[in-house]
Each structure stands twice: as structure tokens, then as C-alpha cells.
Amino acid sequence: MAKRSVWSDNRFWQRSAAWVTGFAAVLLIWLTFDTSAQISMGTDADLKNGVTKRVPGPTVINYKITYEMDTKRGHEIPVIGEKELFFGRDDYSEEEAGALLHLGKLGSQVKNCMDCHTLLGNGAYYAPDLTKAWLDPAWGPEGSLQAMTGKETKEEAMAEFLQHPSQYPTHERMMPNLGITAEEAKGLVSFLKHMSSIDTNGFPRNFGKIQGAVHGK
Amino acid sequence: MASKLNESQQLATWYFTFAAILFGAQLLFGLVAAIQYVMPGFLFEIIDFSIARIIHINALVVWMVFAMFGSVYWLLPDETGIETVGIKLGKLLYWVFVAAIVVVVLVYLLVQVGPADETTIWFITEGREYIEAPRWADIGIVVVALGFVANLFLTGIKGNRSGIVTVLMADMIAFAGLYLAGMFFTDNISVDQYWWWWVIHLWVEATWEVFVGAIAAYGLIKMVGAHRQVVEMWLWIEVAMLFGSGILGMGHHYFWIGTPEYWWEIGALFSALEPLPLVAMFVHVLYDWGKTQGGQDAKGESVSVINNKPAFTWFVFNAFGNFLGAGVWGFFHTLPQVNLYTHGTQFTSAHGHLAFFGAYATILIGMMYIAVQGKNGIKVMKNTTSSILAVSLIVGGVVGMTVALTIAGYVQVLVSRAQMGATWAGYFDGQAGMWFAQGMDWRLIMGVVTFIGFLFLAKDLLSIGKAAHHER
Amino acid sequence: MFEPFVDVVPSFFGWLNQGPLTLTIFLHTVIILPMIWIYRQEKKRIENEG
Numbered sequence: 001m002a003k004r005s006v007w008s009d010n011r012f013w014q015r016s017a018a019w020v021t022g023f024a025a026v027l028l029i030w031l032t033f034d035t036s037a038q039i040s041m042g043t044d045a046d047l048k049n050g051v052t053k054r055v056p057g058p059t060v061i062n063y064k065i066t067y068e069m070d071t072k073r074g075h076e077i078p079v080i081g082e083k084e085l086f087f088g089r090d091d092y093s094e095e096e097a098g099a100l101l102h103l104g105k106l107g108s109q110v111k112n113c114m115d116c117h118t119l120l121g122n123g124a125y126y127a128p129d130l131t132k133a134w135l136d137p138a139w140g141p142e143g144s145l146q147a148m149t150g151k152e153t154k155e156e157a158m159a160e161f162l163q164h165p166s167q168y169p170t171h172e173r174m175m176p177n178l179g180i181t182a183e184e185a186k187g188l189v190s191f192l193k194h195m196s197s198i199d200t201n202g203f204p205r206n207f208g209k210i211q212g213a214v215h216g217k
Numbered sequence: 218m219a220s221k222l223n224e225s226q227q228l229a230t231w232y233f234t235f236a237a238i239l240f241g242a243q244l245l246f247g248l249v250a251a252i253q254y255v256m257p258g259f260l261f262e263i264i265d266f267s268i269a270r271i272i273h274i275n276a277l278v279v280w281m282v283f284a285m286f287g288s289v290y291w292l293l294p295d296e297t298g299i300e301t302v303g304i305k306l307g308k309l310l311y312w313v314f315v316a317a318i319v320v321v322v323l324v325y326l327l328v329q330v331g332p333a334d335e336t337t338i339w340f341i342t343e344g345r346e347y348i349e350a351p352r353w354a355d356i357g358i359v360v361v362a363l364g365f366v367a368n369l370f371l372t373g374i375k376g377n378r379s380g381i382v383t384v385l386m387a388d389m390i391a392f393a394g395l396y397l398a399g400m401f402f403t404d405n406i407s408v409d410q411y412w413w414w415w416v417i418h419l420w421v422e423a424t425w426e427v428f429v430g431a432i433a434a435y436g437l438i439k440m441v442g443a444h445r446q447v448v449e450m451w452l453w454i455e456v457a458m459l460f461g462s463g464i465l466g467m468g469h470h471y472f473w474i475g476t477p478e479y480w481w482e483i484g485a486l487f488s489a490l491e492p493l494p495l496v497a498m499f500v501h502v503l504y505d506w507g508k509t510q511g512g513q514d515a516k517g518e519s520v521s522v523i524n525n526k527p528a529f530t531w532f533v534f535n536a537f538g539n540f541l542g543a544g545v546w547g548f549f550h551t552l553p554q555v556n557l558y559t560h561g562t563q564f565t566s567a568h569g570h571l572a573f574f575g576a577y578a579t580i581l582i583g584m585m586y587i588a589v590q591g592k593n594g595i596k597v598m599k600n601t602t603s604s605i606l607a608v609s610l611i612v613g614g615v616v617g618m619t620v621a622l623t624i625a626g627y628v629q630v631l632v633s634r635a636q637m638g639a640t641w642a643g644y645f646d647g648q649a650g651m652w653f654a655q656g657m658d659w660r661l662i663m664g665v666v667t668f669i670g671f672l673f674l675a676k677d678l679l680s681i682g683k684a685a686h687h688e689r
Numbered sequence: 690m691f692e693p694f695v696d697v698v699p700s701f702f703g704w705l706n707q708g709p710l711t712l713t714i715f716l717h718t719v720i721i722l723p724m725i726w727i728y729r730q731e732k733k734r735i736e737n738e739g
Contacts, residue, residue, distance in 0.1 A: 004735055010380065010446065012731040013453035016724050021460035023720055028464050031483070032411075034700050038477050039407045054475050055407050073478075098404070105404045107333035109344030115267035120410055120474045121561035123346055125629075126254070126266045128644035129561055131473075138641045145641065166262070171645050173257040176265045184333045195406055201481070203473035204639035205557055461720060479706040486713035 044094045047080065054199040056080065058097035061190045062090045065197050067135050067207055075202025086193070087155055087186060103184060104191025111178045119195065121203060127175065129204065133158075134189075134196035137208045145170065158192065159185035222592055225290045225301035228308055230592060232287025233585045235315055237675060239280035240578075242322075244668045246272040251664045254657040268329050271342070271349050272322060277573060278347055279318055284581035285428060286365055289385060291588055292435050293369065297376025303368045310364040317357045321350050338402060345409070347417055348399045355400045362393035380449035384431045384456060392424040407475030414470040421573070422491060422543075423463035429539065429580055430455040430494075433502055436532050436583060441522045443505040451501045458494035466491050472553045473560060481553045488551045492544030495576075502536040524597045525590050527604040527681070531583035534612055538575020546571050546619070558634040563656070564626030571619040585678055593682035594689065601684055603677035610670025617663030625656030 006012050042053030047060060064084035070077045083090040092100070108114070114123035117130050138145040139154045148168050151157040161168050162185040165175035180188065222230070249269040252259045260269075293301050301307065324341055331337030338344075339352045350358065366389050373382045399416035403409050434452045437443040468484025506529075509522045523529045546568040550559040559565070590598045628650040637643025647653060706712040 004739065006728055006732045006735060008450060009731055009735060010450045010453060011734075012727060013450055013457065014380070015727050015731070017453045017457035017460070019723060019727060020457045020720055021464070023723075024461055024464040027716065027720075028467065031465075031702060034702055035411065035471070035476050035480075036408070038700065039405070039411065039475050041405050054477070055405055058404075102404050103333055105406065105409075106335075106338070106402075109402075110331045110333050110337035110342060112267045112271060112330060112342055112344045112349070114344060114346045115270045115349075116265075118561040119406060122410060122413075122470075122474070123561070124267070124270050125561065125563055125566055126250075126270070128641045129639055132639070133641070136640050170641070171257075171648075173253075173648070174261065176262045176267075178330050179332075181332075187333065191406075198407060198475045200473045200475055201478055203557060203560065204634065206635075206638035208640050209638050465716065477700070477703060479700075479702045479712055482706060482710060482713040483702075483716065486710065486717065 056197045058101040059092055059094055060197045061086045061097055061193050062092055077199055078197045100187050100190040101194055103187030107184045107188045108191055132196045132207045134193045155189050158189045162188055223294050223300055224304045225294045229287040229291035230588050231311055232283050233588050236280040236283035239276045243273055243276035244671050248664050251661040255661050271325055274347055281577050288432055288584045293372050296379045296382045297372050299376040301368055302371035302375055306364055307368050310361045314361045317354050321354045345413055366390050366393050381431050381434050384452055388424050388427045395419050410474040418467045418470055426459045427456055432580055437505050440525050440529050441506050441509045443509055455494050455497055462487050462490035469551050472556055485552050492548050495540045495544040499536040499540045526600045528583040528586035530608055531579050535579035538579050542571030542575030558630050562626050562629040563622045567619050567622035567626055574615045589682050595687045597688035599686055601681050603673045607670050607674035607677050610666055614663045614667030614670055618660050621656045621659035625653045628653040
């Protein structure tokens with residue numbers, strides 16, 4: 001009788017499957033520890049001392065955020081600049097800012113935002129991505145969305161829109177009224193501002209850099 | 218002439234029945250969402266897109282879980298040679314599961330959203346894509362899943378533990394355990410998304426795929442009489458390749474959510490290998506079929522070796538669909554250089570439609586036909602006109618939707634992402650593109666085709682067992 | 690071939706990530722190589738059985 005090959009032996013493949021699965025799982029767990037340490041939220045002290053965190057602390061709402069090309073890394077990264085007023089203040093304590101972010105993150109879930117929008121690119125594709133929505137020129141001082149609400153600042157314009165979305169149609173496809181209160185809207189805007197400060201390795205590329213490229217001719 | 222089913226297989230038919238009902242609900246709410254892309258005013262502030270989509274994707278996940286549990290309860294007595302241990306508990310948990318799902322869906326439809334506090338998370342929605350189910354339901358699902366895993370383990374330990382049962386035991390405990398990673402709340406959206414993918418990715422790109430490998434192995438032995446030793450060797454190879462590429466392939470979801478840059482390499486290369494086991498499964502199904510048929514032909518009798526035509530048709534479409542939908546359409550956008558622009562566009566949705574359908578819906582429908590055959594005591598089950606219409610319309614419809622969404626995705630990638638840099642204005646410029654708008658029209662048309670196919674499928678599953686042309 | 694390290698925070702995996710494919714090839718290798726050992730063991734077992 002010809003000698004049986006190991007390659008057609010069930011036990012060999014069973015042991016290989018067990019090894020590969022087990023070791024890949026161990027590597028994933030190890031990587032999870034490494035990544036978790038890197039994506040834990042920073043503190044107010046980090047912000048004051050200029051320590052770069054992938055996910056800054058909630059008091060990042062006290063600062064101006066921009067999205068700049070980093071030549072060393074070859075893509076854009078959020079840059080935290082000087083102090084900036086947010087709903088008229090730039091001195092939110094860690095507790096106050098944390099409470100706002102908590103309210104906003106809860107708000108983003110209880111209103112099912114992810115089932116129309118994408119956040120960090122994940123969710124549904126029925127409405128614009130919100131990863132860097134805070135930095136969208138349309139909400140800025142010259143922007144059409146801010147002008148539409150008649151508000152003086154970006155954060156007030158966004159909060160006004162969130163509370164009465166169907167009063168401000170921006171497209172045939174409208175955002176429905178979700179019963180968002182003034183306080184919840186404030187929380188949601190700080191959640192959006194915080195999200196725009198997360199280092200997403202350059203996603204989305206060229207955000208807000210090219211205006212009217214298609215119809216601008 | 219109905220044969221007497223054992224209790225485990227009887228429970229399996231209950232699971233399959235509710236799965237088929239939810240499949241219908243999935244398609245119905247998918248149609249609502251598809252209409253809203255074409256006519257945005259449709260049901261506005263009554264059943265908004267977000268609500269239609271939650272039911273569309275939750276019904277999808279839940280009907281597949283029901284059909285997976287049903288498949289295991291169906292094959293356990295066949296494989297182990299004994300009645301499933303703790304079957305009374307299994308039946309009780311079935312009703313708990315059904316009741317929980319009905320309540321969850323009604324709350325989605327009638328309450329929809331809540332105030333921004335913990336009570337909404339506990340009782341209305343958690344608002345996390347695919348696993349929106351409120352926390353009370355999460356806990357219920359964990360209890361039901363643990364009961365199911367206990368049934369499987371106790372039966373596997375007591376009865377004859379085949380290779381297929383061994384793989385299912387390891388796979389199902391991981392499947393149930395991973396759900397725990399999706400139950401907590403955090404203010405840190407990067408941490409939130411990190412663990413969310415543990416549930417979503419490690420389900421659909423690891424544990425569910427291994428489940429499909431095990432079911433395909435069972436189907437080949439059952440339907441064409443493939444050699445168990447060869448089938449189980451392939452199964453172990455598939456497990457090694459699926460978990461070897463799939464577990465670290467999770468990195469392709471960690472490119473842009475705030476996680477470190479080293480995930481680019483890990484995600485790109487491990488997930489690039491994910492199609493390989495799907496090729497293996499494809500070759501394995503068609504090869505074993507050809508081999509047993511060739512052995513039959515060599516005897517000089519021109520008789521098909523397949524004892525369940527409709528089920529085997531769906532299994533063959535599974536081999537194709539898994540490779541095309543999960544493998545090819547997934548590979549399209551798995552490299553970070555491409556994904557930077559395709560992430561979060563209709564491209565993802567095209568891949569999602571063909572992958573969920575090709576990899577899972579097909580084989581689970583096949584299992585439903587196997588159950589119909591067993592329940593009616595049919596020796597060789599043949600196609601009816603409805604079986605053929607169902608498979609043609611559903612497969613044609615889903616492939617049509619996939620092509621339409623892929624084209625729409627191209628427009629979105631080029632206009633909204635590459636040219637306009639993903640802003641609010643860029644997004645709507647992309648949506649206004651002619652190719653995008655026509656893509657959405659075709660998606661709706663193909664969705665209707667799929668739904669008509671479903672009606673034939675439902676009719677066929679209910680009536681094919683009574684047809685007179687089978688060999689009894 | 691080898692590019693400067695650009696990760697924000699140094700870590701073991703970041704350190705292995707020194708240019709195109711260095712990290713992923715390393716991980717693939719450490720997963721696959723021990724299969725040689727499993728192969729040898731099983732070969733011996735089959736020979737003993739035969």
C-alpha cells in the first residue's frame with residue numbers, strides 16, 4: 001500500500017487549524033491592548049501641555065481645530081490651535097465638557113444617527129459623513145448652512161439645525177425632526193467638535209479643500 | 218405522507234419558519250428604504266429612512282441567526298446519532314427569542330427614538346448599526362444563545378462527535394461570546410467602534426463563514442453522498458484559512474477610526490487573503506459534486522447523485538455568491554489606498570448586499586429545503602416551477618442591485634470623495650450625479666424583482682412537499 | 690525600502706512597521722512557520738502507523 005501523504009491527513013489539518021486560530025486570536029488580543037492604550041481619551045492636562053493624543057480629552061471644545069497636511073505622515077491630521085469660544089465660553093472644565101460629550105454621544109445613539117449618516121465612515125449612506133462635519137466650510141462664517149439658520153456662530157447654527165431640521169431643507173432629501181432638545185443639540189455639537197479632533201489617519205482625504213470642483217468649472 | 222420528525226428537527230422547522238417570515242420583513246423594509254432614495258418624501262417623518270434601514274438590517278441579522286440555529290438543530294441528530302440533549306429547554310427558548318424579537322421590532326417602528334439618556338439605551342434603541350437592539354434584548358439574546366450553545370455542547374459530548382460537530386461547537390461558542398463585546402456604552406467613539414467591529418467583523422468574516430463551511434460539508438454528505446473523510450479534511454483547511462485570514466483581517470476596519478497606523482498593513486494583507494478560503498469552498502463543493510457524479514456515471518447509469526435539487530441549487534449559488542460577494546467585492550476595497558476613498562460609500566453597500574446574500578442567505582435557504590424534504594419524507598426532491606422562478610428572480614435581483622449600487626458607488630467615490638473631499642456639499646453633488654440617480658432607480662427595480670422572487674420562494678417552501686413528482 | 694517611522698506613539702507593533710509590508714510579513718511568518726513542526730510530527734505518526 002502506498003504511503004499516505006500528510007497533506008491529505010485530517011489530523012494534520014485539524015491541528016493546523018487549531019494552531020492558526022489560537023495564535024491569530026492571541027495576536028489580536030495583544031494588538032487590542034496596544035491599541036486600547038493608544039486610543040484612550042486624553043486629559044485636560046494633555047491639551048494644556050501640548051501632548052498629542054489620537055483621541056483628545058473632552059475639553060478640546062475650548063480650542064480651535066483645523067485639519068492640516070502633515071508632510072511627515074503624508075496626509076492631513078487634526079491640529080489643535082489656540083483657545084476658541086464655544087457657545088460663548090472657552091473655559092469648560094473637564095467635568096462640564098465631559099458631561100456635554102456624554103450627552104452628545106448618547107444623543108448620537110438614541111436618535112439613530114448612524115442609520116442615515118456615517119460616523120468615522122461607518123453607518124448608512126443616506127446622508128453626509130459626520131467625521132469632520134465640525135470643519136465643514138458650509139458651517140463656517142462664509143458658509144451657506146450657517147447663513148441659512150441666521151446664527152452668528154458655527155455651533156449655534158448647527159444646534160439650531162439639529163433642533164428644527166425640516167425647517168431648513170438643504171436638499172430634497174431632508175433630515176426628519178427627531179425631537180432633539182436645545183441641551184441635547186449642544187451635546188451633539190460638542191460630540192461633533194470632539195470627533196473632528198480625532199486622528200483618523202487622514203480620512204477623509206482633502207476634506208473641504210476643493211470647493212466647487214465639479215460645478216465650479 | 219409526512220414522516221415523524223424527531224424533536225430537534227421539529228424545533229428546526231419552527232426556527233426556519235420564523236426566519237422566512239423575517240426574511241420577508243427584511244425585503245419589505247429594504248424596499249421602503251430603496252423607494253426613499255428615489256422619492257425622498259416617501260413616508261417622511263412616519264417611517265424615516267433610519268427606521269426602515271434599522272428594520273432592514275436587523276431583520277437580516279436575526280433571520281440568519283434563526284436559520285443558523287435551525288440548521289444546527291436539524292443536523293445534530295443526523296450527525297450525533299442521538300436526540301438533542303435539553304430539547305425542551307431549546308423549545309422554550311425559541312418562544313422567548315421570538316417574543317423578544319417581535320417586541321423589539323414593534324418598539325423600533327412605533328417609538329423609534331428616545332431622549333438622550335440611559336433609559337433609551339435600555340428600552341428603545343442602542344443606535345449602533347446592526348446591533349441597535351436595546352440592552353434588555355441584548356441580555357435576552359445572550360441567555361437564548363447560551364441555552365443553544367449548551368444544547369449543542371451536551372449533545373456533542375454525549376453523542377458521536379463528528380468533525381462537523383466539533384467545528385460547530387468551537388464556532389458557535391465564539392459566535393455567542395462575541396456578542397458580549399457589543400453591549401457596553403462609552404463616550405469614546407473610537408473605542409466604541411473598535412469593539413463594535415469585534416461583533417460585526419468576527420461574526421460575518423470569521424465565525425459565520427466557518428459555520429457556512431460546516432453546513433456546506435453537511436450538505437455535500439447529505440445531498441450527493443460525498444465521502445465524509447474528504448469533506449471533513451476540506452473543512453479543517455477552510456477553518457485554518459478562514460480564521461487565519463479573518464481574525465487579523467479585522468484590521469481593515471481599523472484604518473480610519475482613530476486606531477494606530479500599523480493596522481493599515483495588518484488589515485490590508487490579512488484581509489487580502491480572505492477570498493482564498495472562499496475559493497477553496499467553491500472548488501470543494503463543485504469538485505465533490507463532479508467526483509460523486511463521475512463515480513455514478515462510470516457505473517453506466519445516468520442517474521443524478523443529487524437527492525434534493527432545489528437545496529443543491531442554492532448550495533451551488535452559495536459557492537458562487539460567497540466567492541463573488543464576500544471575496545471579490547470585498548477585495549475591491551480592502552486595501553487602504555483604495556479604502557480611503559471608498560470607505561462609507563455605496564461601494565460598501567454593494568459589497569454588503571452581495572456578500573450577505575451570497576455567503577449566508579443562499580445556503581440557509583438551501584437548509585430550509587433540506588428540512589422540507591425531511592419533514593415530508595421525500596427520497597429525491599425535484600424542482601417545481603416555483604423553485605426555479607424563486608431562485609432565478611432572487612439571484613437575478615440581488616446581482617442586479619449589486620451592479621447598480623457598484624455603479625452608484627463609483628460616482629460617489631469620484632465626485633464626493635476624490636474631487637470634493639467628502640463635505641456636505643460634496644456629498645450632495647455626488648448624489649445628484651446622473652449615474653448615481655439611475656443606479657438608485659435600478660436598485661429599486663431589482664429590489665422589486667427580488668421581492669417577487671421571495672413570494673415564489675415562500676409559496677414553494679409551503680407547497681413543494683406536497684407535489685406529486687418527487688421520489689418517495 | 691525602509692521608511693522613517695511615522696506612528697504617533699511608539700509601540701512594539703509600530704516598531705515592526707518599518708516600511709512596506711515589514712509588519713504584516715512578520716506576522717504571517719510567525720503564524721505559518723510552526724506548521725512545519727506540526728507537519729513533521731504528523732509525518733512521524735503516519736510512518737509509525739504504517
